[in-house]
Amino acid sequence: MDLSPFETDNSVSCRLASQIPDVCRTEDCCLGIDEAGRGPVLGPMVYGICFCPVSKKQELKESKVADSKTLTEAERENLFQKLDEAKSYIGWALHIISPNTISTSMLQRSKYNLNALSHDSAIDLVQFALDSGVQLKEVFVDTVGPADKYEEKLSKRFPGIEVTVRPKADSLFPIVSAASICAKVARDHVVKGWNFAEDLGEVDSAYGSGYPSDPKTKAWLLKCLDPVFGYPQFVRFSWSTAQTLMDSKGVTVHWDDDDEDGEKAAQRHNNRSMLAYFSASAGGNDQNPTRQTHRFFTERRLKSLDTL
Amino acid sequence: MSSNTSVTRVLVSSVGEAQRVPVHLMPCEIEHNGPAQVSQYLTATTKDCKLEKTVSFRGRGLKGQELSCPNGYTGLVLKEINKSGSDQEDRTVKVSSVFDKLTYWNLETPPNSDDTVVMAMDWPELAEAIHGPVED
Numbered sequence: 104m105d106l107s108p109f110e111t112d113n114s115v116s117c118r119l120a121s122q123i124p125d126v127c128r129t130e131d132c133c134l135g136i137d138e139a140g141r142g143p144v145l146g147p148m149v150y151g152i153c154f155c156p157v158s159k160k161q162e163l164k165e166s167k168v169a170d171s172k173t174l175t176e177a178e179r180e181n182l183f184q185k186l187d188e189a190k191s192y193i194g195w196a197l198h199i200i201s202p203n204t205i206s207t208s209m210l211q212r213s214k215y216n217l218n219a220l221s222h223d224s225a226i227d228l229v230q231f232a233l234d235s236g237v238q239l240k241e242v243f244v245d246t247v248g249p250a251d252k253y254e255e256k257l258s259k260r261f262p263g264i265e266v267t268v269r270p271k272a273d274s275l276f277p278i279v280s281a282a283s284i285c286a287k288v289a290r291d292h293v294v295k296g297w298n299f300a301e302d303l304g305e306v307d308s309a310y311g312s313g314y315p316s317d318p319k320t321k322a323w324l325l326k327c328l329d330p331v332f333g334y335p336q337f338v339r340f341s342w343s344t345a346q347t348l349m350d351s352k353g354v355t356v357h358w359d360d361d362d363e364d365g366e367k368a369a370q371r372h373n374n375r376s377m378l379a380y381f382s383a384s385a386g387g388n389d390q391n392p393t394r395q396t397h398r399f400f401t402e403r404r405l406k407s408l409d410t411l
Numbered sequence: 412m413s414s415n416t417s418v419t420r421v422l423v424s425s426v427g428e429a430q431r432v433p434v435h436l437m438p439c440e441i442e443h444n445g446p447a448q449v450s451q452y453l454t455a456t457t458k459d460c461k462l463e464k465t466v467s468f469r470g471r472g473l474k475g476q477e478l479s480c481p482n483g484y485t486g487l488v489l490k491e492i493n494k495s496g497s498d499q500e501d502r503t504v505k506v507s508s509v510f511d512k513l514t515y516w517n518l519e520t521p522p523n524s525d526d527t528v529v530m531a532m533d534w535p536e537l538a539e540a541i542h543g544p545v546e547d
Contacts, residue, residue: 114456114467206470212519302455331443332452333469340470349469354443356469358518403531408489408504409419 104183104285106199106292113147113293114203114300114336118227120196121187123235127194130156133241134232135278136225139286141217141247143313144342145320146294148205148217150198150224151286153278154237159192160277168280176291183288186281195285196231198224199293202339209341212360218248226260233261241265243279245272301335315344330354418501421489425505432508434486436515436528438473463521464514475516478528481535486510 109117134154141148155163166189168182186193200220208215225244233239242261246253246268254268269275273283294313299306307326311319325348327334333349334340340349400406435453457466463474480486490507515528522529 114458203467203470207467207472210470211472300456302451329448329452331441331447335452336456336467345470354441356442357440358471359438360518399537402527403534404527405531405534408421409417411419 104289109199110298113201113298116200116204118198121194123194124192126156126192127154128236131240132238133157133278134239135243135276135282137245137273137279137283137286139290144315144339144344145310145313145337147202148200149286149290150228151282152228153195153281153285154232155193163277168277179284179288182284196228197285197289198228203336206340239264243272243276244268245279246270297337299335324348328352417499420503422505429506429509432510434510434513436513438516438518472519473516474521475514476522477512477514479512481532484535
């Protein structure tokens with residue numbers, strides 16, 4: 104699996120795909136969707152699709168693809184090799200959602216949550232298969248959220264395709280297992296060889312699985328915390344694990360769209376640092392009630408040196 | 412009324428020793444006064460696109476651009492020395508670094524001509540017009 108398109112810039116998301124097998128453009132096909140790396144506080148979330156002609160379902164089943172979570176890393180690698188060898192009739196595509204995209208989306212002013220991000224990613228991949236000429240008839244999706252609503256959403260979006268959304272679909276439908284293997288293999292590779300964009304020299308690579316519950320991951324997060332910047336872009340800042348550590352060990356950062364109660368904010372502004380010179384609520388005239396500062400200056404946050 | 416009774420003195424002589432440094436104006440308040448690994452975290456991950464620079468800070472997307480100081484002006488970073496407890500006493504600040512351009516960042520919004528710091532650069536020209544010598 105060549106991950107270089109993502110690795111050259113791992114701060115943004117990226118789509119990777121196999122060649123489209125010719126037979127998938129002429130025969131009715133089924134397609135499976137699964138994700139890898141939804142829970143971890145580190146690294147990307149990877150969405151994967153895998154597709155093949157409906158007539159090849161049995162062959163796929165015999166290749167013993169199984170839910171990627173029940174397999175060891177080596178077994179997954181092997182199965183991915185097998186899928187790759189079957190490229191005459193099996194195709195795949197991945198959407199690697201960078202941890203930086205996850206952080207900035209979830210923490211955006213107008214919040215874009217992980218479910219929406221996941222659904223959009225799945226929809227993009229199905230559309231990509233359609234645009235590539237794959238004759239899609241059946242789509243199987245693994246989900247963690249409520250299946251009914253998601254199924255309805257996808258059916259509406261892709262009329263004429265029979266959509267099945269099921270929890271644990273990765274252990275029920277071989278084509279979903281195959282998608283899950285592609286996604287998990289890609290995530291494992293990316294996480295293992297993470298190329299830090301920050302200029303941090305040698306970064307300790309003992310970050311474990313990336314799950315917040317993994318003691319190795321916890322220890323790594325504690326060790327790598329920078330008091331001002333928090334973490335490299337490898338970490339999902341929107342995860343409570345990261346937020347809690349930054350709150351307790353890092354310096355406090357206030358944004359103008361923070362939910363902060365008025366009294367607290369007022370208190371803070373009475374005790375302001377030089378930085379407050381630039382803050383949103385720095386009116387011009389609060390220190391000198393006898394002379395109103397002209398709007399020209401307050402709008403530009405210009406102050407005389409004496410009033411700082 | 413502190414501003415009327417006390418004086419802030421700038422040690423202009425310290426300009427000579429001050430280093431020219433890259434300056435970033437952030438769209439947030441960071442409760443920290445002191446060194447920070449700016450080049451390692453911020454500069455190293457900043458992307459230069461056609462119309463704007465992009466970076467993220469604490470997981471939030473920032474968009475910004477470089478802004479030059481008005482012609483004939485130098486930017487100063489001032490540091491208070493012997494900070495006094497009372498605001499009645501005179502204050503002294505020294506120049507800790509100088510800059511002739513800065514990078515300012517907006518939270519998610521692309522940089523534009525309505526940004527406060529861009530508008531602030533109108534002042535020198537206006538000041539010249541209203542305070543400058545009158546020609547006959």
